[in-house]
Structures are given as structure tokens and as C-alpha cells.
Amino acid sequence: xxxxxxxxxxxxxxxxxxxxxxxxxxxxxxxxxxxxxxxxxxxxxxxxxxxxxxxxxxxxxxxxxxxxxxxxxxxxxxxxxxxxxxxxxxxxxxxxxxxxxxxxxxxxxxxx
Amino acid sequence: xxxxxxxxxxxxxxxxxxxxxxxxxxxxxxxxxxxxxxxxxxxxxxxxxxxxxxxxxxxxxxxxxxxxxxxxxxxxxxxxxxxxxxxxxxxxxxxxxxxxxxxxxxxxxxxx
Numbered sequence: 007x008x009x010x011x012x013x014x015x016x017x018x019x020x021x022x023x024x025x026x027x028x029x030x031x032x033x034x035x036x037x038x039x040x041x042x043x044x045x046x047x048x049x050x051x052x053x054x055x056x057x058x059x060x061x062x063x064x065x066x067x068x069x070x071x072x073x074x075x076x077x078x079x080x081x082x083x084x085x086x087x088x089x090x091x092x093x094x095x096x097x098x099x100x101x102x103x104x105x106x107x108x109x110x111x112x113x114x115x116x117x118x
Numbered sequence: 119x120x121x122x123x124x125x126x127x128x129x130x131x132x133x134x135x136x137x138x139x140x141x142x143x144x145x146x147x148x149x150x151x152x153x154x155x156x157x158x159x160x161x162x163x164x165x166x167x168x169x170x171x172x173x174x175x176x177x178x179x180x181x182x183x184x185x186x187x188x189x190x191x192x193x194x195x196x197x198x199x200x201x202x203x204x205x206x207x208x209x210x211x212x213x214x215x216x217x218x219x220x221x222x223x224x225x226x227x228x229x230x
Contacts, residue, residue, distance in 0.1 A: 039217070048122065048206060048220030049161075064217055096160060098218075107151070107210075107218065111160040 009033065012097050012110035019087040019117045027082040027113050029097030035108075037100040038080040042066065042093040043112075049096060055080055087117045122221035124207055129227045136194040138224045140207030143188065147209040150183060151218070152192045155204045164192070164205075194226075202228045 013028045031038065039054035041064075051064030055074040069091060071083040080099075084091060094114050100107040122142045130136045142150075148169050153161040167174045167181045167190075174181045180193040194201055204223040211219070 041218075046222060048208070048222050049218070050220075051217040054217065106163055106166065108163065109153075109161040 010097055010099050010108050010110035012095075012113050014113060015111065016114045017116070019084070019115065021087060021089060021117060023087050025084050025087065027084075027095055027097075027115070029080045029082065029110060030078050031080075031097075031099040031108075032078065033099065033101070033108070034077060035099035035101050036077070037102065037107075038074065039064070039098045040070070040072065040080070040082045041096045041098065043096060044093050052082065052095075084115075089117045091115065092117045121219050122207055122209065124205075124221040124224045126222065127225050127227070129229060130197050131229050132197060132199060134197055136192075136197045136201065136226055136228075138192045138194075138205050138207075138226065140190040140192075140221055141188055142190065142207070142209055142219075142221075144209060144211050144219070145185075145188065146211045147188075149210045150181075150190050151206075151208045151210075152179075152181065152190075153206040153208060155206065155223070157203075161206065197226075197228050199228045199230055202226055 010031045036057045040052040041049040043049050050066050053072040055061045058077050061072050094112050096112050097110040124140050151166040152164045154164050178195045182191045204225050206223045207221040208218045
């Protein structure tokens, strides 16, 4: 059982480039989400999904897109990377929100 | 003030008990969580408590919830060097909300 898998673990982008952070879970969880973690801060919600075909914005959605075509996958797209998006990104999933919420190992992104 | 407040640092000697405190503002919090993050790693769910509970014990971990004072604590008995990490308090408030609200984390340093 792999749990929540994120790729890539590390990435360096140039300003203006686009990329997709992948997230997959094999636990058949309905709820998935993306958070970013910045130094000295807790985690902030970017986007979330309560099921396939359903997505919504979190606290800091600007500059990011998501889609949920399957229950298993929830990719996060950076449309035009900016230095302010340098952060650690965590994907999370849960069978129902409020129950145990599992996080991936994180993706370290640097935008230069 | 912040939605979730934690002390930034805590230092204890190996073998002693550690107590990490957290205060929150949302009285409708339904689930409260403690996550552990080791350097360069993701978030590991340590334990969670439902808002109608006062205490939860799991091996070396004891969670106390004072709902009246909106205070959550995590006690680690017989603290080991492997417990050195950042500990995040978080809550989920329930209906209509789809995010966890995190504190900024408490860095626990265990002195051998």
C-alpha cells in the first residue's frame, strides 16, 4: 500500500515556466487537497477536491490549477512559475474530511 | 491573532516528558490533530482527537483537550532523540469548511 505518492520530490524551475506536480493515492479516498508550506509558517490550502470531477479553491489558489478526472489522481499545475511559488508542496487525502488525513512526502520546488 | 498558536521552540532532556501546547480560536473545531515533521520529510499523523473527548492516550502520547479554553496539548513521555522534529497542531472545523487550519509548528529539540 503506497499511500499518497507525490512526484517529483525536487524541482527547479525558471520564472515563467509551467509544470505539474503529480499526486496519486491508492486508498480510494474521496477527499484530496494540496497545501504549501513556507518557512516559519504552517500549511496553507491551495485547492481541494471532494470527489472525481469536483474541485474548489482554498486559501491561496492564485497561480495554480487542479483537475480531478479520477479518484486516484489530483495533479497541481503551475501555469507560469514565479519566485513567490518557491515552497514545499504537500498533497493530502482522506476517506471523508475530518477523518484521518494522510499527507504525501512533499515536493520541494524552487523558482529562480 | 493567529487562528492556531504554538510556541516555536521546546527543548527537553532525553528521558523527560515533553509537553507541546496549542491554542486555537475556532470554537466549532470538530477534529484536532497533531502532526510530526522530521527534517526534509513529509507530515506524519501522530494522533487526532474528536471535540467531544477530553483526553486520548496512545502509547507514549497523551492528548489533552480543554474545549472551554480552546487549548490542546500533546505530551510525549520518555522523550527520545528520535522525537526531535517539528510538531504541528491543526484543526478541522466541520460543515462548510474543507481545510485543515495549521499552527506554525513547535520545534522540539531533545538533548541527549
